Each structure stands twice: as structure tokens, then as C-alpha cells.
Amino acid sequence: MTHRWGMAVDLDRCTGCSACVTACHAENNIPTVGPAEAATGRAMHWLRIERYVEGEFPDVQVKFRPVLCQQCDQAPCEPVCPTYASHHTDEGLNAQVYNRCFGTRYCANACFYNVRFFNFYNPVWDKPLHLQLNPDVSVREAGVMEKCTFCVQRINAGKIDAKAEQRELKDGELKPACVQTCTANALVFGDLNDPESAVSRLSRSARGSKLLEDMGAQPKITYLQKEVWHDSSNG
């Protein structure tokens, strides 16, 4: 049976520590653009933590929402690419083939989650970050679009290992860098085609919802809403 990779994000567990963001940068050779460029909106965080502050002091509630590529089944980014750089894999991933991309940036406009990033310049890493590049992930040149891949290099390596050992992949065996790093276990990754996998069970939770679900892109990331954890004065 083919896999269908998905993720569940428990907003009740997320502390907003941003370790996942750092892990993602390190794993996927994502360039750091520096403070000046970041200020003009060119930071490339495949995974970002959105912060929402609700209420008035002292009754303040902060919500964190990690937003990454939602790996939509009906992805708006895919049909608009004239060169098939952005396309759908058999395992339901929204793949981005860097070598096919010539940088129309149409996919980024079509994506309403704004989780696609453009290499405005050739990548640079502040020293000593240049010494820790991941050899399993290609480095992208200027003019190319990039985005979260669910750490496809880890998925492929895991499948090869399992095949060599002549066994099925175990649930929880594959972990994208963000999932591996999350100290609070807020992120759960797995196969949605396996009804008993942790991610499938969490995706069926009553707390679950999809981001911008009404847009109809059928994302494969389920957000588990925060339980009400305190009494506010207005009940």
C-alpha cells in the first residue's frame, strides 16, 4: 500500500520555543538571509511559528501555531507551475523539483498559506554554519523556489533501510527534523493511510481542524485546538 504522509500539530503542547524552526534550517540547508533582508520580508523559514496574543493584561493568552507546507491534496501551487517543478507525488507530497524551477513565483502567489520561499540571492551561511551543510539535501541557487518537503530525504532513506531489512516501515520510525526536535511532542508525523498510526488517530480527534479548511485545498496537516485551560473573568 502506498503511503500518504501527514502531520498532526497539537497546539495545546506547542510552547513556541522555535526549536523546530532551527532544526528545519539545519536539516534542509536553508540559507540565513541576515537581519536586513529578513526585515524586508525575505527570511526563509519553511516552518514558522505564528504568534497570536489574545485578551487584555492580566488575562492574556498567547497562542502559537507552527505553519509549514500543508501538503495539500488539491494544492493550488501545483497546476499553476508551467514547468512541473511543483508537482504531486504518489505519496501525496507537494514536491518541488529545484532543477525544473525557473522562478515564475506563481506557485507562491497561488499558495494561500504563504509557505513557499524564493531564493532572491545565491545562498550564504554565516560562519561557521557553512560547515554543517546536510549532504543529503541539495543547495538551491538564486531564482529558485523552495518549500517544506516533509524531509523527503529522511522518508526515502527510511524506506530504503526498511527494504534492505525486508520489513515494513514502523509507525513513528520516520521523523522530519521538526518532529524529531520538538521537545513537547507537539508535532506528530506518519502515514495517514494506516488507520492505526498515531497521526491518523490524532487527525480524527474532535479537537482537530485544518488551516483555512474552507478554501478547499484539502491539507494533510491537522491542528489540534487548544483546550480552554483557565477561567477568564467573563466566563
Add this chain to the structure above:
Amino acid sequence: MTRATANRITEDLLRPLLQTTWKFYAGVTVLGIMVLIGLSTWAYQMYNGLGVTGDNWPVFWGFHETNFVFWIGISHAGTLISAILRMVNATWRRPVTRCAEAITAFALMIGALFPLIHLGRPWYAWWLFPIPWPLFDSRGLWPNYRSPLTWDFFAINTYLTSSLLFLFLPMIPDFAVIRDRTVGLRRKIYGLLALGWEGTPKQWHRLESAMHIMAIAIIPVAVSVHTIVSFDFSMAMVPMWHSTIFGPYFVAGAIFSGIAALLIAMAILRKVLHIEQYLQPIHFQNLGKLLFTMSLLWGYFVFNERLTTWYGNAPHEIPALTATQSGEYAPLFWTMVFCNFILPFPFLAIRKLRTITGTVIASCGVVVGMWLERYLIIVPSLAHKQLEYSWGTYSPRWPEITIFAGSIAAMVLLYTLFSKFVPIISIWELKVGEHKEIKAAEAVQAAEAAGELV
């Protein structure tokens, strides 16, 4: 038509080709330098990456895409207007058609450059051609026919090819006239371009039918091109983009800005080339009326688009609407309304003001206003997409502005060179017109003489 009139027309219209002043050389030099600066800036942008532009996350499209739509819009002046005027056999069209068709050809060439300029890796743009594997393309991939950008590529190429044909066909007899009046290298070149034109009845018949077919065929092509350009936006679920009105709205806007550009070009041409007696106030009057119609139509479309969005009150749409109506982009929006509607209204609606100066003032407003319209379609929407957290802003940087200035210079330069090497008014069509008028007058005289008319 007397032989004297025919000679005068030929002399007048060939004069710019045969006499060159220092002003021409000076103008071409200045424009050429500006174009070179634009091209160098593009090279600079390619070398460094698109980071030198103002594009950012989430406003991935800005100045370059605005210019793309702007120039493709301007290109709707010519071919469409000239084809319609030919079809309805409007006799006043004769001195206007070639000026218009030339605008189409050059605006389209420049417009088609902008999708290349905006690419992250423009050297791979040839991937849009469906090249059979394994001829050249080792990827073994066709272009993605589901992408509006691929539709764009084919639509613009079709339009460019047919516009060039449409421009070239009626030039053949004129090339023959020049061939017969020149010597040496010039005679050879124009002889080649005239394709062996001898003016036999058979050749005339073939030319007329070819032009008739082209005039009919090119109208749907022109309409489809700007509809497909609008699809670049309306196919994406971006607030204020995903709208059914965009097709006709863009076509109307394109014709609108096209007529304005044509009026400005005609006003300059008649002064510079001293052809005041051929491009007369009547032509500006008539095109002014057409411009007025398009201004009203444009206003109607904008009103429809804005009102339905506001009344519908969809949560994802409203921020983009508010940003243009009353927010960050409101000064630009109301400037656009002023330039496209309020300013042209008196100059075009009141007959006394619909003079050459009046229509040119209105046209300048329209060209500026229509550029702003495209900017306001692209930027505020991308800056206000569905997730509030990822809202952004955009302002252009010098490379984008320089490339835009270079593209304007390129348009003027191409037009100047064209009017230097080709009679900007169709000599033979003008003569046919004069001939018909005289024939008609003669017929009336003959009828009067025979006592048939009282």
C-alpha cells in the same frame, strides 16, 4: 484623383524616409543609450538575483508584472482597432491604421520581454517550448498545459505572429513604391520586402482577401490574449483576483489604454513628421469618442468589481479591498480614478474640448491611470492574502524603475526607427480613399448633369 494629388501624397509620406535631420540622429542616440541602460540593469539583476528588486515574501510580483500587463494592454491599440475599423469599413481609418498596428507590434515585443525579465532563471525560459524529446530537451518534459503562464506563452506568441503579419501585409504595395523611387542598396532591400509586387489585379485581389481574412481572424486572437493575461490572476485564489469579471475587464482596460497610446503617438507623429494634413482633428475627434466609450466601460467594470466585493463582505477579500479604497494604497487608487475617469470626462464628452490637445491630455491621464490600475490589481492583493500573519508590503527599487524607463525608451526608439524606414501612413490606402471620394463626386456630377438628381 489627379496625378498631382497622388504625387503630393507620395512625396509627403516618403519625405521622412528620404530626408534625415540631425534631430533624428540625436534622438536615436539618446533613446539608444536609455535602452542600453535598461538592458544593463537587467543584466545586473540576472547576475545578482531578483533580490535587487523590491519583490519579497509575500508580494512575489510587483513592478515587472505590472509592466508586463501594461505593455500587453497598450498593444491592444493597434491591431484590434485597425481590424474593427477595417471590418466596418470606416473610411476615416485610412491614415490611422498603420500607426496603430505598429504600436501593437512593438508594445507586444516589449511586453513579452517582461515575463522573461521577471523570471528567477530566465536562461531556462525555452522550457516553455514543447520540444519533442530527445531533440533538444533532455528533461523529456512538455510544458504544463494546466498553467495559465503556459497559456500566456502561446497566446502572446500567436498574437505577436499574427500582428506582425497584419502589419506587414498592407505594407507590401508601399514597399514597392519605395523600391521604384530609390536606387542602390535601398532599392534592393525594399525590393526584397515588396515580395515582387507589380500591382497586377491578381495581386491586388490576393492582398485584399488576405487582409480581410487577417482582420477577421485577429479580433478573437486579440480578445483572447488579454483574457488569458487576466487568467494569470483570476485563476489563483488570491483575494480580489479570483473574479469572473477579470476577462472582459482586462480586455476593456487594454483597449482603453491602447487607444490612449495611439492618440499620443499620432499627436507626436503629425508634429515631428509634418503630416498635419493627413492626421487631422477629425481623427482625434473620432478616436476621442472611442476613448470616451472605453472610459465609461472601464468605470462600469471597476464599479461592478468593487461593489460586489464590498457587499459580499467575504472575510478574505475585504482586507485587500480596504487597503486600496481607504488604506495604504488609497492615494494611488484615487489617482487612478482621477486619471482614468474624472480627467478624461470633460475633454472627451464635450465636443468643444475634444480637440487634439484635449484628447492628448485625456490620453496621458489614461496611460498613467491604467498603469496604476495594473499595479493596484497585483500588489495590494498579494500583500493581503488569507493569513493575516503573512501580510506584507511592497515598494519598487531602482532596478525595476530603470528597466521600466528603458522599456519606454525602447518603445519610442522602435517607433522612431519604424517611421524612418516605413511610411507611417499607408500610401496606397490613402490614395484608394481619395480615389473613391473623387469617383463619388464624379458620379454625383454625372447624375446631376443627366438630370437624375434635383
